[in-house]
Amino acid sequence: MRNLFVLLWKNQFFLLFIILETVSIILVTRSYSYHGAMAHNTTNDISGGVFSMYSGVTDYINLKEDNILLAEENANLRNGLKTSFLLTDTQYVFRDSMFRYIPAKVVSNSISKSNNFIMVNKGSKHGIEKEMGVVSTLGVAGIVIGVSKNYSTIMSMLHKNMNISARIKKSGQLVSVTWDSNDYLYGTVTDIPSHIKLTAGDTIVTSGNSLIFQEGIIVGTIVSHNQDSNKKLSKAVLKYITDFGTLNHVYVIKNIMKVEQDSLLNQLVN
Amino acid sequence: MNNPIIKNIIRFVILILIQVLVFNNMNLGGYLHPYIYVMFILLLPVNINRSLLLILSFFAGLTVDYFAGTLGVNAAASVLLAYLRPGTIRLFFGNQEFTSGESVGLKSVGIFGFFKYSVVLVFTHQLLLFYLEVLSFNHFFFTFNKVLLSTGLSTFIIITTMLLFSKRDKK
Numbered sequence: 001m002r003n004l005f006v007l008l009w010k011n012q013f014f015l016l017f018i019i020l021e022t023v024s025i026i027l028v029t030r031s032y033s034y035h036g037a038m039a040h041n042t043t044n045d046i047s048g049g050v051f052s053m054y055s056g057v058t059d060y061i062n063l064k065e066d067n068i069l070l071a072e073e074n075a076n077l078r079n080g081l082k083t084s085f086l087l088t089d090t091q092y093v094f095r096d097s098m099f100r101y102i103p104a105k106v107v108s109n110s111i112s113k114s115n116n117f118i119m120v121n122k123g124s125k126h127g128i129e130k131e132m133g134v135v136s137t138l139g140v141a142g143i144v145i146g147v148s149k150n151y152s153t154i155m156s157m158l159h160k161n162m163n164i165s166a167r168i169k170k171s172g173q174l175v176s177v178t179w180d181s182n183d184y185l186y187g188t189v190t191d192i193p194s195h196i197k198l199t200a201g202d203t204i205v206t207s208g209n210s211l212i213f214q215e216g217i218i219v220g221t222i223v224s225h226n227q228d229s230n231k232k233l234s235k236a237v238l239k240y241i242t243d244f245g246t247l248n249h250v251y252v253i254k255n256i257m258k259v260e261q262d263s264l265l266n267q268l269v270n
Numbered sequence: 271m272n273n274p275i276i277k278n279i280i281r282f283v284i285l286i287l288i289q290v291l292v293f294n295n296m297n298l299g300g301y302l303h304p305y306i307y308v309m310f311i312l313l314l315p316v317n318i319n320r321s322l323l324l325i326l327s328f329f330a331g332l333t334v335d336y337f338a339g340t341l342g343v344n345a346a347a348s349v350l351l352a353y354l355r356p357g358t359i360r361l362f363f364g365n366q367e368f369t370s371g372e373s374v375g376l377k378s379v380g381i382f383g384f385f386k387y388s389v390v391l392v393f394t395h396q397l398l399l400f401y402l403e404v405l406s407f408n409h410f411f412f413t414f415n416k417v418l419l420s421t422g423l424s425t426f427i428i429i430t431t432m433l434l435f436s437k438r439d440k441k
Contacts (some may be wrong), residue, residue, distance in 0.1 A: 012321055013321060013324070013353075016324050017324055017349060017352075017353045020324055020325075020328045020345070020349045021349055021350070023328075023345075024328075024346035024349060025342065025346060025402075027335075027341045027345065027403075028340075028341070028342035028343055028346065028402055028405070029342075030341075030342075031341055031342075032405060040341065041339065047336065047337045050291070050337070051337075053279055053289045082326070108295060110294060110295065110338070112296075112301070112302070113303065113338075114403045114404040114405075115340070115403065117339045119339075146339075152351075153339060158401070180408070181410055182412050269347050
């Protein structure tokens, strides 16, 4: 027994190395899947505070482009106002709102890793919860996976576990959008049935099936589609409409009906 | 500033902050991702207790992970680097005498010596780091390219920083 302890003590450097590596690998694999990443996220006000302090300095760099983007978006929104329509248009009816947009500012964003995250300066205090959709001023940006009091972390579209339900705009065909290209400009459209041929420029929008995004938010446009005659489902390359390289302002989408819809789904399951 | 413990703590804080705030947000075409906080581990004294070396490296890696949201990836790579460090020092500078508290630096081993030492260790660090980050060999050559380019850039930044901040000998 004593010899065993002597042996262990002699090899303490190697043993400690093995222990620390094991701990690290466990930490890595724990958060590998979509749900793992959701459950073991380390969002907190300390790292959020450090990031937002820093982004307070660097914000001014993109101010000009941001202003143009926001002004264009404002113009689009004004086009949808009641006053922009003819008063004789009796079809215009106000319904109960179902989605609420929470504006947020990006404090940290990566695009060159294999799994990228965005951190924004709004958290549980502002009504943000896990699994809410996030859009940029142009289109889909990601899904919230971690929330602290003042900050939240978003799984960017540039994440290996990202998989959102989408539709081809012109035909309505359901497809999925994933990211396995390593290039922050391009994503992959999967599950395209063999009878569908996509052409460059076709728009891919969200399907509205997942309760996270409402229907019809633009994900991106098709760049190329390689039809494989042997396979039933083919893949296509998609260019994201959101420019993740200069992302600065995003909106978190709160689905007001989500609790009701979830409980309905749970009733069906049980 | 002459107390080695305080000097290393200051170095740790500054390097981690620069890593997390500047280099982790730097997006150079999706290929380049320099990790320069390893300089902290490279510059720890040569005669440091080896177990302490492992533990310090583990915490340095974990701190970077904590900010980047990639728990475990940097920790694993840093621990590997720390584990290989004593052997690398013996291999390259085996017949050299280091005084107590002295680290492998430009002054003790020269610029070429330091280049050899850092390029080998930074390479192993980034090799484990990038493959752990992907957790698959699907894009093997893409990832390998990333490792090579990032190792080059990291080493370049580390040596430039060393040159900028080294005290010149007054002769």
